[in-house]
Amino acid sequence: xxxxxxxxxxxxxxxxxxxxxxxxxxxxxxxxxxxxxxxxxxxxxxxxxxxxxxxxxxxxxxxxxxxxxxxxxxxxxxxxxxxxxxxxxxxxxxxxxxxxxxxxxxxxxxxxxxxxxxxxxxxxxxxxxxxxxxxxxxxxxxxxxxxxxxxxxxxxxxxxxxxxxxxxxxxxxxxxxxxxxxxxxxxxxxxxxxxxxxxxxxxxxxxxxxxxxxxxxxxxxxxxxxxxxxxxxxxxxxxxxxxxxxxxxxxxxxxxxxxxxxxxxxxxxxxxxxxxxxxxxxxxxxxxxxxxxxxxxxxxxxxxxxxxxxxxxxxxxxxxxxxxxxxxxxxxxxxxxxxxxxxxxxxxxxxxxxxxxxxxxxxxxxxxxxxxxxxxxxxxxxxxxxxxxxxxxxxxxxxx
Numbered sequence: 160x161x162x163x164x165x166x167x168x169x170x171x172x173x174x175x176x177x178x179x180x181x182x183x184x185x186x187x188x189x190x191x192x193x194x195x196x197x198x199x200x201x202x203x204x205x206x207x208x209x210x211x212x213x214x215x216x217x218x219x220x221x222x223x224x225x226x227x228x229x230x231x232x233x234x235x236x237x238x239x240x241x242x243x244x245x246x247x248x249x250x251x252x253x254x255x256x257x258x259x260x261x262x263x264x265x266x267x268x269x270x271x272x273x274x275x276x277x278x279x280x281x282x283x284x285x286x287x288x289x290x291x292x293x294x295x296x297x298x299x300x301x302x303x304x305x306x307x308x309x310x311x312x313x314x315x316x317x318x319x320x321x322x323x324x325x326x327x328x329x330x331x332x333x334x335x336x337x338x339x340x341x342x343x344x345x346x347x348x349x350x351x352x353x354x355x356x357x358x359x360x361x362x363x364x365x366x367x368x369x370x371x372x373x374x375x376x377x378x379x380x381x382x383x384x385x386x387x388x389x390x391x392x393x394x395x396x397x398x399x400x401x402x403x404x405x406x407x408x409x410x411x412x413x414x415x416x417x418x419x420x421x422x423x424x425x426x427x428x429x430x431x432x433x434x435x436x437x438x439x440x441x442x443x444x445x446x447x448x449x450x451x452x453x454x455x456x457x458x459x460x461x462x463x464x465x466x467x468x469x470x471x472x473x474x475x476x477x478x479x480x481x482x483x484x485x486x487x488x489x490x491x492x493x494x495x496x497x498x499x500x501x502x503x504x505x506x507x508x509x510x511x512x513x514x515x516x517x518x519x520x521x522x523x524x525x526x527x528x529x530x531x532x533x534x535x536x537x538x539x540x541x542x543x544x545x546x547x548x549x550x551x552x553x554x555x556x557x558x559x
Contacts, residue, residue: 167415174390174419215252215264216244220271229267256288263287313343365520373520374492377512380424380455381483384462385476390416391459391466392475409554410547413467417543420459425452432522444525450532454518457539461511464542468549486512511538 218229244265247255252264266284274281320335365373384391394412402412428451436443462479469475487493489503490513496504507513514534521527 167411167418170390170412170415171419171422174416174423212242212263213261214242214244215255215261216246217249217252217264217266218246220267220269222273225267225271252286256286259288313339316343365524369520369523370495373523374487374516376519377454377458377492377515378483378487380458381462381487381512382480383424384459384466384479387420387459387462388466388472388476390420391463392472393467393469409550413463413546413550414543417459417463420463421452421456424455424459428455441523442525444522444527446527447522447525450518450522450527453532453536453539454515454522457511457515457535457542460539460542460546464546464549467546483512486510487516490516492516511535514538 216229218225245255245261249266252261252266255261256264264286266286268281268283271281271283316339317336320339321332324330324332324335394409402409429448432441432448432451435441465479465482466472466475469478489499490496490507490510491499491504492512496507499507514531515538518527518531518535521531
């Protein structure tokens with residue numbers, strides 16, 4: 160028991176003595192990952208202010224009132240934010256659609272406004288490009304469909320009140336229409352009275368910067384296994400045999416080494432977290448502070464498993480590097496999952512990187528979910544058990 164205790168604290172001491180090497184490797188990895196994160200943030204933030212859709216407007220009804228109505232709509236602030244209308248001829252609109260200069264074309268037919276007033280309802284035409292229909296074209300189509308539904312509802316209300324007045328013999332058609340028109344115009348001009356606002360983000364609950372910081376931290380910790388390969392590596396048979404003669408099982412040394420790395424990185428990351436809290440960069444959360452050791456444990460348990468099942472440090476480093484890059488890509492840590500195919504997203508939900516990055520993001524925001532924490536802890540425990548089981552198999556085969 161005394162020898163095991165000495166060995167355990169010796170491994171923790173060895174891990175602390177390796178801090179200079181760990182820090183040197185961490186600095187190099189941090190520079191590379193910071194460059195990648197900067198590129199990702201730049202890509203995600205590109206043209207974020209230029210969200211208005213270019214739309215061609217073809218006006219065949221050249222009446223004064225139609226012009227007034229179009230001018231009024233185009234000056235609406237909410238319309239300006241969504242669309243930039245450019246009036247052009249039909250030929251010019253078709254060419255702009257084929258060239259991709261506009262996302263859609265709106266054709267206002269002759270007697271359009273008169274048709275609305277007399278109930279003939281001559282429809283405006285919405286032309287989408289034959290090829291290359293993108294999300295903005297689809298959004299514009301949905302906006303038009305929503306407007307069509309609003310207009311149909313308003314007209315149905317007018318016709319209903321007219322019919323009611325005629326059936327009941329009430330001579331108040333004009334007054335009823337005026338009343339309804341005022342109410343309907345109020346709804347049209349004050350959209351917030353019946354429209355809700357939901358903000359969608361490519362990076363979920365995190366901002367773009369928080370998303371790439373979280374992904375960068377997880378990538379850094381995963382690749383730090385390469386820096387710690389001398390501690391995590393699998394020893395040769397002679398070394399294991401000498402341990403057994405001392406009454407120490409191989410799994411105890413493995414767990415002791417994991418404990419050493421875990422202690423060093425947990426102390427460093429908790430220290431960085433508290434410094435950031437003190438500087439006012441993030442808000443303090445006891446749950447977030449508790450989650451940092453869980454994050455470290457889960458990551459280095461996986462790193463330990465990889466180095467224990469490979470025959471050399473070089474092989475372990477290559478598998479760890481390639482596996483990490485592939486796993487984080489599939490998990491939506493480089494490119495947000497909304498841009499990835501559905502099948503890849505489904506696979507990414509079962510990979511550790513997805514949940515490790517989620518936990519890291521929640522630590523940054525201070526809103527840690529017990530479910531995320533439990534899943535990460537489960538992954539870490541699973542990798543430790545797999546490592547011990549693999550060593551058991553090697554022992555049964557006489558290789559250790």
